Amino acid sequence: MATNLSTLSPPPAHAVLDVHGNAAEDENQVPPFNISPKTLAEMVNPKNLESLNREGVVQLTAALQSDLSNGISGNEDDLLKRTQHFGSNKYKRLPTKNFLFFVLEALKNMTSIVLFVCALISLGFGIYEHGLKHGWFDGVTNIVAVLFVVVVSATSRFGFSKRLQQLSYERADFKVLVVRCGRQCEVPASEVVVGDLVCLEVGDQLPANGLLLKGSLKVEEFDVTGESITVEVTVGGKPFLLSGSKVTDGYGSMLVTSVGMNTDWGSTMRAMNREPEPHTPLQVQFHSLASQIGKVGLVVAMIVFLVLFFNSGETKLFDMFKTIVIFINSAVAVVELAIPEGLPLAVTLTLSHFVQKMKQDKVMTRKLSACERMGEVAVICTNKTGTLTVSEMKVAEFWLGKESILDDDDGSVKGKALELLNEGAILNTSSFVRGLISEPEFCSSPTEKQIIAWAVSKKCTRISEIKRNCEVICVEAFDSEKKRSGVLIRKRKEKEIHTHWKGAPELILAMCSHFYDRNGEVKFMTDEDRKQLEDIITGMAKRGLRCISFAHKRVIEDSGQVCSNLEENELILLGFLGLDNQCREGVGEAVKLCEAAGVKVIMVTGDHVHTAIAVATQCGVLNPQEDQYDRVVVDGAKFRSYSERERMEKISGIKVIARSSPDDKRLLVKSMKQRHSPMALVGHGALDASALHEADVGIAKGIHGSEVAKESSDMIILDDSFLSVVNIVRRGRSVYNNIGKFIQFQLTVNVAAFVLNFIAAVSFGQVPLSAIQLLWVNVIVDTLGAVALAREPPSDDLMLSRPPVNQCELLMVGTLMWTNLAAEVLYQVTALLTLLFKGTSVFGLTENVTHSTLSSFVKFSIWLT
Numbered sequence: 001m002a003t004n005l006s007t008l009s010p011p012p013a014h015a016v017l018d019v020h021g022n023a024a025e026d027e028n029q030v031p032p033f034n035i036s037p038k039t040l041a042e043m044v045n046p047k048n049l050e051s052l053n054r055e056g057v058v059q060l061t062a063a064l065q066s067d068l069s070n071g072i073s074g075n076e077d078d079l080l081k082r083t084q085h086f087g088s089n090k091y092k093r094l095p096t097k098n099f100l101f102f103v104l105e106a107l108k109n110m111t112s113i114v115l116f117v118c119a120l121i122s123l124g125f126g127i128y129e130h131g132l133k134h135g136w137f138d139g140v141t142n143i144v145a146v147l148f149v150v151v152v153s154a155t156s157r158f159g160f161s162k163r164l165q166q167l168s169y170e171r172a173d174f175k176v177l178v179v180r181c182g183r184q185c186e187v188p189a190s191e192v193v194v195g196d197l198v199c200l201e202v203g204d205q206l207p208a209n210g211l212l213l214k215g216s217l218k219v220e221e222f223d224v225t226g227e228s229i230t231v232e233v234t235v236g237g238k239p240f241l242l243s244g245s246k247v248t249d250g251y252g253s254m255l256v257t258s259v260g261m262n263t264d265w266g267s268t269m270r271a272m273n274r275e276p277e278p279h280t281p282l283q284v285q286f287h288s289l290a291s292q293i294g295k296v297g298l299v300v301a302m303i304v305f306l307v308l309f310f311n312s313g314e315t316k317l318f319d320m321f322k323t324i325v326i327f328i329n330s331a332v333a334v335v336e337l338a339i340p341e342g343l344p345l346a347v348t349l350t351l352s353h354f355v356q357k358m359k360q361d362k363v364m365t366r367k368l369s370a371c372e373r374m375g376e377v378a379v380i381c382t383n384k385t386g387t388l389t390v391s392e393m394k395v396a397e398f399w400l401g402k403e404s405i406l407d408d409d410d411g412s413v414k415g416k417a418l419e420l421l422n423e424g425a426i427l428n429t430s431s432f433v434r435g436l437i438s439e440p441e442f443c444s445s446p447t448e449k450q451i452i453a454w455a456v457s458k459k460c461t462r463i464s465e466i467k468r469n470c471e472v473i474c475v476e477a478f479d480s481e482k483k484r485s486g487v488l489i490r491k492r493k494e495k496e497i498h499t500h501w502k503g504a505p506e507l508i509l510a511m512c513s514h515f516y517d518r519n520g521e522v523k524f525m526t527d528e529d530r531k532q533l534e535d536i537i538t539g540m541a542k543r544g545l546r547c548i549s550f551a552h553k554r555v556i557e558d559s560g561q562v563c564s565n566l567e568e569n570e571l572i573l574l575g576f577l578g579l580d581n582q583c584r585e586g587v588g589e590a591v592k593l594c595e596a597a598g599v600k601v602i603m604v605t606g607d608h609v610h611t612a613i614a615v616a617t618q619c620g621v622l623n624p625q626e627d628q629y630d631r632v633v634v635d636g637a638k639f640r641s642y643s644e645r646e647r648m649e650k651i652s653g654i655k656v657i658a659r660s661s662p663d664d665k666r667l668l669v670k671s672m673k674q675r676h677s678p679m680a681l682v683g684h685g686a687l688d689a690s691a692l693h694e695a696d697v698g699i700a701k702g703i704h705g706s707e708v709a710k711e712s713s714d715m716i717i718l719d720d721s722f723l724s725v726v727n728i729v730r731r732g733r734s735v736y737n738n739i740g741k742f743i744q745f746q747l748t749v750n751v752a753a754f755v756l757n758f759i760a761a762v763s764f765g766q767v768p769l770s771a772i773q774l775l776w777v778n779v780i781v782d783t784l785g786a787v788a789l790a791r792e793p794p795s796d797d798l799m800l801s802r803p804p805v806n807q808c809e810l811l812m813v814g815t816l817m818w819t820n821l822a823a824e825v826l827y828q829v830t831a832l833l834t835l836l837f838k839g840t841s842v843f844g845l846t847e848n849v850t851h852s853t854l855s856s857f858v859k860f861s862i863w864l865t
Contacts, residue, residue: 032084035063037262040086041209043257044210044257052239057213061195066196066197066255071179074181074185082195083193086258088260089189089191089259090190092261096165097161098158099154102153102158103151105154105157106149106157112146116146119146122139123139123140123142123143124139126139153345157348160352163352163356164368167365174188174707174710175187175188176188177198178192179196179197180196195256196256198256199253200217200252201247203686203707203709204707205247205711206242206243207259208258208259208260208263209242209258209259210241210255210256211239211240212233212241212253213254215250215252215475216235217232217241218230219241220246221242224264231245242263243258243264247708251477280369282372283348300758304758304762307761346742350742353791358728362702362721363718363724364715366710367715370697370714370715371735372732372735373696374732374733375804376804378598378600378679379600379678379680381682383682384603384605385447386703387701387721387722388583388587388603388615389587390584391720392446396578398454399577400516401515401516401533402515402517414520415519415521420498421550423466424487424500424502425452425550427467427500428486428502429452446581447579451502451579454577472487473489474487481661481663483503485501485503486500486501488500499555500551501568503548503549504549504659505537507549509533509534511551512551513569515533515572516575525573536576538610541608541609542611544611545578545580546580546581547577548577549575549576550574551573551574584721586723587619588618588619590723591620593796593800598804601655602621603615604664604665604668605660606659607658607659608658609633609659611658612657613656621655622655622656631653632655632656633657634650635659639657647667665691666690666691669694669695678804679695680699680729682717682722683713684709684720685706686706686708688709689711689712692713693712699713699715700712700715701720703719704720730795734793737798738789741792745789753769753777756832760833
């Protein structure tokens with residue numbers, strides 16, 4: 001899409017402004033702004049073109065005490081004044097669930113209710129039999145135990161809820177590029193105020209309602225209006241922009257008119273706050289498991305109760321009632337042992353610890369289910385630039401036509417070739433379109449940053465000078481499919497219009513018919529010249545350089561008529577830049593660790609095939625001794641041309657996709673899903689959003705990732721590094737490993753106590769482990785065990801010893817786990833039954849045998865932990 005930048009809505013002949021919007025204001029009080037928030041809100045939504053034309057953009061900007069070029073002053077007093085008058089860009093949220101809510105939720109647990117009632121009855125019987133002075137102890141102790149368990153459970157869930165709430169706040173507060181006091185700066189979306197000038201590009205999410213001042217955009221308003229159509233926003237047409245929309249094409253700048261709850265997006269965000277965080281697959285699985293085991297436990301508890309009741313032989317009503325209460329306690333003890341309530345708690349604590357540690361490792365978790373799914377991942381698909389390699393680049397080679405120009409030799413270049421190349425480098429960039437104010441502030445991709453920095457470093461090259469002499473008429477933004485970007489400029493002094501293109505060298509070269517030489521002469525490009533230029537491109541690629549080509553064409557003499565077409569044929573080649581992009585430190589070892597752990601790494605890049613091979617070899621994705629590159633490396637166009645059957649046959653061998661498009665990532669995700677290979681995908685652009693959403697785990701880049709990509713992701717790596725992705729896999733494996741250990745621990749303790757109590761109840765009419773005692777065991781052993789195992793750190797040994805977890809596999813079906821469980825239960829039950837039945841005769845115990853049994857059981861449990 002060519003973005004026309006030459007038009008700006010003209011000032012009207014007059015302006016009529018709603019001065020106050022509140023007739024009841026004190027006449028002596030001068031309002032800080034000459035327009036009300038209501039007037040601004042009604043102008044943009046509904047899109048009231050008549051009101052805008054009546055008031056005018058220039059007058060509206062003045063009324064907001066802003067400037068079309070420099071924005072607002074942005075000092076503390078100015079920001080405070082705007083926030084007080086127009087409101088802040090924060091959304092009203094429903095009151096969060098407090099600690100009391102979770103206490104009440106824990107008290108609703110049926111086991112807790114029954115035990116609490118039994119404790120009250122026990123308190124009553126104790127006082128009735130022994131008096132208040134001596135009879136309160138057992139009952140109050142039981143009540144304190146129940147309340148303590150409730151508080152521990154509530155505390156755990158309250159802390160988890162607070163972490164989820166914090167994650168929600170962090171997800172909503174993305175970074176926005178604004179112009180204040182003539183300088184660009186990044187601010188959180190929550191700090192955007194009315195009157196701000198916001199710079200927009202592809203992939204951005206609109207932080208507020210506003211008016212387009214410069215450029216043209218295509219935006220998607222589905223999240224705001226529910227309509228799944230792309231809306232074209234232009235300065236001369238309908239310049240209205242709605243908060244929450246996403247930019248899908250174009251560049252421009254916006255004047256903020258409404259923020260926060262004065263926008264429809266504010267109401268939407270408040271409604272979204274009502275939706276609870278969905279349970280993860282593990283949480284659902286364990287809640288279901290606990291429910292099923294609980295049903296079995298209820299049946300066994302009823303059997304225990306009936307056996308105890310009929311064997312009691314009580315005939316007096318009072319003694320019978322007291323006995324029934326004791327038997328209910330015993331039955332509840334059986335139920336409590338049967339229900340593994342610690343399992344959901346273990347999952348909650350493990351996930352909570354995962355989120356906390358990932359944040360310390362510069363990873364933001366947007367969806368909890370991703371914590372678990374990273375343990376299943378068998379394939380990682382990643383970008384090259386900024387992820388496997390460092391973000392910083394440097395220009396290693398410069399070719400003018402067919403000649404290599406050294407850094408200290410550019411003075412020997414004659415003619416206007418170098419001047420034209422610098423114009424193309426500085427003006428054909430998103431940085432300029434977004435309104436770069438002061439030099440040398442470069443707010444763009446790593447590639448564009450280095451290109452501009454290189455151009456600025458050339459002699460007699462100043463951004464301000466070039467911008468004064470050149471007017472940008474329209475821009476064709478970089479397209480991942482076409483792999484090029486173009487700009488149409490008018491040179492004011494020479495009265496000329498030029499088209500500038502830059503992009504993939506083989507594509508730009510195909511558009512050229514002539515080239516410049518060192519002497520500044522334009523020469524016709526023969527077939528032999530073209531072959532030599534292609535060899536230069538291939539040579540740079542084989543040396544691992546990212547090659548960018550520049551070309552231009554003088555279109556027409558400026559006759560006063562605005563041209564908006566970018567010529568694509570018979571261009572003049574200006575030259576090539578070769579950018580060196582080194583691998584990140586430690587990436588080679590990280591890739592080897594992934595492969596050893598059964599995780600395949602696929603590099604997807606837009607670079608030349610030979611560049612991709614060179615970098616992939618440096619990073620360890622490709623084996624240097626492997627000569628069959630045709631099997632493991634594929635061009636994006638070829639990958640897309642495969643039939644579905646061919647793609648499925650070849651996908652297992654592919655390690656690198658070069659000259660790729662976002663469609664390749666989507667096809668890759670689809671193929672991996674058909675192969676049942678869980679996949680994590682790293683993406684950054686707006687066009688990666690679909691693939692990120694469809695991947696098992698979508699990971700967006702935090703520094704150079706677009707807001708659209710971040711919104712579609714499950715996790716965000718804040719440092720853009722591949723090492724962070726490997727850390728996520730390592731901790732994902734740790735989640736399953738830690739929970740698996742706790743399952744074995746919890747079931748061993750519960751099954752051993754369950755069998756012990758059942759045999760004792762049937763054999764001699766009482767249980768050695770009462771419900772209250774088991775409550776304390778749960779608090780001391782289960783809770784501490786869950787905390788200890790949840791915090792067990794991951795390791796490389798775990799990565800190597802544990803293959804990716806099958807997502808359809810239950811955690812407790814492993815043969816080794818069942819073997820360990822059976823052996824430990826058999827050992828504990830045998831030892832405890834021997835102690836219970838033969839403790840006095842065999843071991844010579846003189847104290848209460850039941851107390852000894854409880855003490856031994858607790859020691860066994862601690863030993864297991």
